[in-house]
Amino acid sequence: MVVGIVGIIISLILLITLAYRGVPVVLAAPVASAVALIFSGAPILASYTEIFMPAMADFVGNYFPVFLVGAIFGVLMTVTGYAESIARSVTAWVGTRSAIAATVITSALMTYGGISLFVVAFVMYPLARELFRAADIPRRLVPGTIALGIFTFTMTALPGTPQVQNIIPGQFFGTSTYAAPGIGLVGGVLIFGLGLLWLEYRRGALIKKGEHFASAASEPQIGGSADDGSSHNIDTLVPTNRVVPFLPLLTVFAVNFALTLVIFPAMNWDYLQHEQFGGITVDERSGLWAVLVGILVAILLIIALNAKNVRQLRVGFTDGVKRSMLPIFSTASEVGYGAVVASVAAFAVIRDSVFNMGGDALVTSVVSTSVTAGLTGSSSGGMTIALNAFGDDLRNMAMTDGTSLEAMHRLTAMASGGLDTLPHSGAVVTLLIVCGLTHRQSYKDLGMVTLAIPVVVVAALIGVVSVFGAF
Template sequence: MVLGIIGILVSLALLITLAYRGMPVIVAAPIASLVALLFSWESVLPAYTEIFMPAMGGFVTSYFPIFLTGAIFGVLMTVTGYARSIATSVISLIGEKSAMLAAVLTTALMTYGGISLFVVVFVMYPLAKELFRAADIPRRLLPATIALGAFTFTMTALPGSPQVQNIIPGTFFGTGSFAGALIGIIGALIIFGVGMCWLEYRSRSLRRKGEHFDSVESSPVTAKDSAVQEEEHTGVPDPTNRLIPFLPLLTVFVVNFSCTLFIFPALDWDYLSEDKYGGIGIDDRSALWAVIVGLVAAIFVLLLINARHLGLLFQRIADGAKNSMYPIFSTASEVGYGAVIASVAAFAVVRDSVIDLGGNALTTSVVATSITAGLTGSSSGGMTIALNAFGDQLREMAVADGISMEAMHRITAMAAGGLDTLPHSGAVITLLIVCGLSHRQSYKDIAIITIVGPLIAVGVLLAAVSLGIF
């Protein structure tokens, strides 16, 4: 048993190391799984084909529509120039002197509007770079600024977020994407406040030391990314009306909100209990379906408004479909790794240790989700692994403890968005590559924004719920 636990720790360390050194998680996760199996004297091939692959496939089956529609939506927003127009509108409203705030709000608007996180990073980099250049803000703060808008409060805290991190808890707790609205809004304000205070403090501090925008050189790799961004926008004229580009984002929110709170509850879903539908209930799929409908509706709105350029847009839809593959299979590979770890005998000791911590259901969920998200470097992957392992027990504990499923949903999602951005995180590595900066130059600020801020928010809200304030 001791050897098996050592194997789990070694495999986790290997996964972190391989990811940090740039190996795709799709490859790193099976290798790390192999190590854990060998230490536990488990059969390798059966574990791979009967445990790893079904878990990986199950994640793809459940969440591929979100990744696909989000990526297509992001590409269309870029091609039509709507993303750039939204950024320009926000900047003109706030002013270039508040460059960091403008960049954060623009990024947040796109993320909350349904554009996938990876797409937002590529869209925002060239825009935020010019903002920083005009305001002479140190370049090293670029990644943290984009991360605050994309990887934190809009991803997990704000109710109704169409990001997959806000959808996953609903499939385990039977809740919708607007679950725990007040808790989420308070958490979002805490994360946003901590992040902006840090960015402003760091900007002033670095300027006092004589650092300017051009004090740190960026990597040449970003030139290629910017060129790709410009190429994607070629062919469709910029929108002349500043309000129209906001319509697709508004569509995602309105349709998601309407389906979750009004349309779906008013419909008769009794037929879902039939065997061919797997005996599910509407609560099991409501959050997922509402976001899918919202994103599809927004895509149709985009196509309708730009009907004269349908030929070019249909070509770019293929690009969006391709862009969805790497993110979902990377996350799914981590879920497969988690399933393998959960299958070895030594994991039962780890699982029981977490359950026996003595905390209530919410505390247990936060701890389990935070640890797995940190170890895998993925909020969605870590949360899926944790809830697959503990979900049923957590629901039973929550009922016994008198904790609402809405609070479980919201705070568990926020917990997944804390330790997920440790240095080996694929999202962090991608962000730094796009911005042309290194961990040494920018990771400290990313960590404060994406780890410290969310952990403070989760701690405050966990205490408030435990004390019965919510």
């Protein structure tokens, strides 16, 4: 048993090391799985085909539509010029001197509007670069500024966010994407406010030391290892109305809200009990369906508004399909790794240790998700691994001790967005490559706004919920 636990630890270290050195997770996860299996004495081939691949396939089957339409939506927002128009409108409202706030707000609007996180990173860098250049802000702060807008409060905290990190808990707890709105809003405001304060403090401190925008490394060559095979040389349109670019984002929110809270509850879902639908309930799928329909409607709106520009839209669809592949299969591969680890006998000891640490359902869910997300370097992958292993037990524990499932949904989602941005995180590595900067130059600030602050906020909210209950 001890050897098996050592094998799990070594496999995790190997996964982190390979990811940190740029090995694609699609390849690194099976290799790390094999190490865990060798130490446990389990058959490698059978475990790969009967455990790793089915878990990977299940994740793709459940969430690929969201990754696909999110990527297409993001590229369409880019080729139509809507994304750049939104950035310039926000900058005009906030002011060039507030380039950091303008970048965070613009990134947040795109993420909360349903655009894939990886797509937002590619879209936002050239816009943020020009804002920082005009304001002469040290370029080392660009990754942390973009990350605050896309990897934190709009990804996990704000109620209704269509990102997959807010959808996954609902599949296990029977909750909607609007679960615990009070907790989400308070947490989102705290993360946004504290993150912005840190970035502004760092700007002042770096400028006092004599650092300026041009002090950092040379401009990056986008499209190298950070690219996923899609083209960045797409002709973009120029919108003539500043209001129109916001309509698709508002559409995602409005449709998601209406379906989740009004339309779906009023419909008759008895047919879901039929055998061909697996006996699911609407609560298990409503969050996923609402987001999917919301983004699809927004895509149709973009097509309608740009019907005369068929060529650009066609290229956007093709490019969006390409950009959806790497994120979904990378995350799914990590889920497959988690399933393999959970299948070895030594994992039962780890699982029992988690449940015997004395915490209630809320604390157990948050801790297990946070640690797993940190080990895998993925918020969605880590949360799926943890909830696949403990989800049913956590739900039963919550119902026994009176823990709010909605609070557990919100804080579990927020916990996935903390340790997931440790240095080996694929999202962190990709963002730094896009920005042409290194861990040494930018990770201190990126880690502060995406890791340290969210972890502290989640811990504080657990204390508040424990005393006052969900809100």
